[in-house]
Amino acid sequence: MSLREYTLGAKSLFSTTGSNVRRLLQKLGDRPIYIIIILITSYTAYFSYYTILKHYTFHSTAYDLGVYMQSFWTTIHGYGFFYTSLWEGSLFAPHFQPIVILILPLYAAFPKAETLLILQSLVLALGALPVYWIAKDKLGAKAGVVFAGLYLFYPALHGINSFDFHPVALTIPILLFCFYMFEKKHYKRGIVLAVLAMMCKENVALVVIFIGFYWLWTERIRFTSCLDCKGLLRERDVVYPLCLSLLGLIWFLVAIYIVIPYFNPHGGFVYFGRYGIALNDLLFNIAGKASYILILLAPLAFTSLLHPAILIGLPIFVQNLLPSYSGMYEIINQHPSLLIPWIFIASVYGVKWLSTIRNRSIKTVSTRLLWMLLLFVIVATWIMSPSPIAPNRNMPQLTSHTTILEQAISVIPEDASVYAQNDVFPHICHRAHAYFTLSVLPIRIDFFQYYIFPASVEGRLYRWSHGGNYDYILADATSNHSMFKLCTDKRLERLEREYGIFVQGDGVYLYKWGYEGEPLMLGGK
Incomplete structure (x- = not known):
């Protein structure tokens, strides 16, 4: 082949490749859901690999990956109902989390740590979908893509995903989907999702109660105008949130006072002692607790504080900040799980509010805010992510x-x-x-x-x-x-x-x- 023919062939190849890339980018721009799928797939692959590698290099722990693996194994092999030798009793003794019954067949088919770690990474990644839909409805498709990306790069999410396996982590996308269903007035689906979320841990019921309160507050005019029984029953926008709060209350009381004491050989709910009312517990390590709030809110430029939806997480803020036990107010474990949905939903609504004040167009102001949010989350991830995405963290090595x-x-x-x-x-x-x-x-x-x-x-x-x-x-x-x-x-x-x-x-x-x-x-x- 002559040099001229080679040059012409190379130009043709680069031209064709460039044209294909432009068409692909245009298609992605026209159908942003493809971008979301790529982001979800990439996140799942990365964190599945990272957490499995952590396990292979002996950086997983008994609490809590080991205890779940053992309780699944003993149930499958007939040693008792989710029995664990770590406290010589059932997994249901400290927490009510019947979601493990639904996970059991999957673990029976693939009885390995990798099963739980991949499942957790995939489910957490799927939370980008409801974040995208909620932001898309309020701010447009491009903003939806940005918020989905912000969610997947959120440092606290990385901390949850990086630390072993916890059923409560699975509530993040479930609660986001639940909120979205209530927003779309698909109430029956929302209640089903709320039940699924409550199956992950007993304290999720407190959040479900506040979800109902939030939607009652949004319908407060109707609620106050139909306080008589007949009028109340005619307003489904009031009835379903009210039923949701009642369901959450009943679930919480049954879990705390009936189910957990039944399985706990020592009686009662063992974590009541953590939540004393002593003022010194609340005031213990003020700097650490303030840093915790800062780390949760700063990646979204504190826009979550601009909307009352963040108050849905109020019982969890109290739960995490009241004890003196420092593990409750760190982002390197599962405890922020029940806060993340409301931090993101409130941020979306907060950006919308900023975009509409002073009669400015949503598109103009929100674009600036989105760029600012991207900058904040990149810096926050760079500094605070507990995963190797941050430059000061190293990927575990097999040795x-x-x-x-x-x-x-x-x-x-x-x-x-x-x-x-x-x-x-x-x-x-x-x-x-x-x-x-x-x-x-x-x-x-x-x-x-x-x-x-x-x-x-x-x-x-x-x-x-x-x-x-x-x-x-x-x-x-x-x-x-x-x-x-x-x-x-x-x-x-x-x-x-x-x-x-x-x-x-x-x-x-x-x-x-x-x-x-x-x-x-x-x-x-």
């Missing part, structure tokens, strides 16, 4: 150390009882007798004798029914969760007296009860 941990786990018989530290537990939890005890420094719990329930700093100590006799104990001295950091000298003495090192390598120690032989060395050390 020879993780290989040694896997090899140590592989020699443990399937029917053996095992005690493992927090980050190892999810890898040995597919057995009825897998154990872990949460310890919070400076408190050092005797893991041979006690477990803490619930899994929090205000939990109480209870004795193991098995008397602390484990066939194997697996520890990783190099981990931040190393059990050696939490062991007293007395515990270490018992460990050395009753157990021998069966497998050892690169800081990994597998102890076997009564073993007196030489350890199997892994990793050439």
